[in-house]
Amino acid sequence: MERDLEVRLVARLKAGDPAAFEAIYAAYRPRLFGFLVRLSRRRDVAEDLLEETWLRLVTHGATLSDDARVGPWLFTVARNLYFSWCRSRAVDATRSSDLAPSWPAPERGDSPFEAVARAELERRVEAALARLPLRDRELLLLVGVEGLNPSEAAAVCGVPAVTLRARLHRAREKLAAEMNRDRALPRAKAG
Amino acid sequence: MTIGEPGDAVETDLSALRVHDATPESVERIRARCLAVLAARRRADEARRERLAPWRAWIEPALALGLGALYLAEALTRAFAVYR
Numbered sequence: 001m002e003r004d005l006e007v008r009l010v011a012r013l014k015a016g017d018p019a020a021f022e023a024i025y026a027a028y029r030p031r032l033f034g035f036l037v038r039l040s041r042r043r044d045v046a047e048d049l050l051e052e053t054w055l056r057l058v059t060h061g062a063t064l065s066d067d068a069r070v071g072p073w074l075f076t077v078a079r080n081l082y083f084s085w086c087r088s089r090a091v092d093a094t095r096s097s098d099l100a101p102s103w104p105a106p107e108r109g110d111s112p113f114e115a116v117a118r119a120e121l122e123r124r125v126e127a128a129l130a131r132l133p134l135r136d137r138e139l140l141l142l143v144g145v146e147g148l149n150p151s152e153a154a155a156v157c158g159v160p161a162v163t164l165r166a167r168l169h170r171a172r173e174k175l176a177a178e179m180n181r182d183r184a185l186p187r188a189k190a191g
Numbered sequence: 192m193t194i195g196e197p198g199d200a201v202e203t204d205l206s207a208l209r210v211h212d213a214t215p216e217s218v219e220r221i222r223a224r225c226l227a228v229l230a231a232r233r234r235a236d237e238a239r240r241e242r243l244a245p246w247r248a249w250i251e252p253a254l255a256l257g258l259g260a261l262y263l264a265e266a267l268t269r270a271f272a273v274y275r
Contacts, residue, residue, distance in 0.1 A: 016233040018226050025222060030212040037211065047213050051221045058228040121207040128204075144205040172201050179204055 001027055001071065010068050013061045021058060024070055029054075031071075031146050032078050038141055039082050041130060049085060053078045072152040075142060079156055128178035136171035143168060 001009075012020035032053060037046035056077050057070075064073070129137050142153040154164040212218065 016229050016236065018229055021225060021229060022222075025225070029218065029221075030210045033213050034208075034211050038208075043213075047217045050213055051217070051224070054221050054225050055228065058225045058232070061229075062232070118207065121204070122209060125204045125207050140205065144201070145208055175204070176201050179200065 006070055007067065010064055010070055011066065013057075013070075014064055014066075016062070021061075024057070025054065028071060028074050032074055035075060035141050035146055036078055036082060038126070038129060038145075039079075039134070039138060040085075045085065049078060049081045052081050056081075069152065072148060072156050075146070075148065076156045079138065124179065124182050128175055128182055131178055132171065132174055135167065136174055139164065139168045139171045140175060144172075 009020045009023055013024065029050070033046055033050050036049050036053075037043055040046050040049070053074060057074065064070075129140065132140070138157065139153060142148045142156055143150060148156065150164050150168065151161050153168075154161040157164060159167070213221070
């Protein structure tokens with residue numbers, strides 16, 4: 001979202017404008033949901049936390065600062081809600097569930113071969129991400145998938161930007177290693 | 192934002208992840224709840240403004256008059272001090 005537009009939308013949201021809410025909701029809802037479902041690995045939990053995140057925005061919208069970055073604000077709230085949920089249910093957030101969320105079928109328009117190849121790659125990336133420690137997974141999701149810059153992601157995670165860059169580097173290496181291991185498995189089985 | 196060199200393996204892998212959304216029922220329920228909260232907030236703001244309106248109608252002019260009088264008195268005092 002462009003910065004000028006974001007500033008205008010925040011100002012209107014603070015005034016309680018429903019159209020501003022609709023615009024922010026349309027822009028960030030799928031991204032927040034994807035982030036939450038890939039953190040929690042559960043669609044029902046992700047939907048509950050998504051709802052709570054948006055309710056926090058409209059409840060506390062009037063207290064946002066004029067130059068607030070609404071995207072990082074939403075991801076921060078969503079992340080904190082997820083960790084609170086883990087604590088309240090005594091869930092070990094560092095271990096992800098094996099339960100993979102059920103995604104809808106690939107978009108129409110792909111050829112059958114492309115659709116199968118794409119779905120297979122996506123399945124492997126999802127599985128590799130799920131095997132990573134939560135701290136690594138959230139960084140890759142925030143920066144690599146959701147497109148936050150490292151400073152914004154550092155603010156979301158509550159760590160200095162320098163620390164985040166180092167962690168991000170390690171997270172990339174771990175994901176690459178998981179993907180390589182995953183690529184090697186079929187060959188080993190075939191051999 | 193990319194997290195590595197464009198075209199590197201991790202970038203390619205992560206770009207395979209599609210954007211997903213909540214179910215249409217959840218999307219609509221969340222929207223309706225949030226719009227209801229916003230509407231309630233607007234109604235509460237309007238009610239507060241209406242409650243304060245009669246007070247503001249005489250407090251604001253009185254305050255402006257009082258501050259103006261203070262300013263004028265101070266200006267006159269300083270002017271007389273120069274000529275005294």
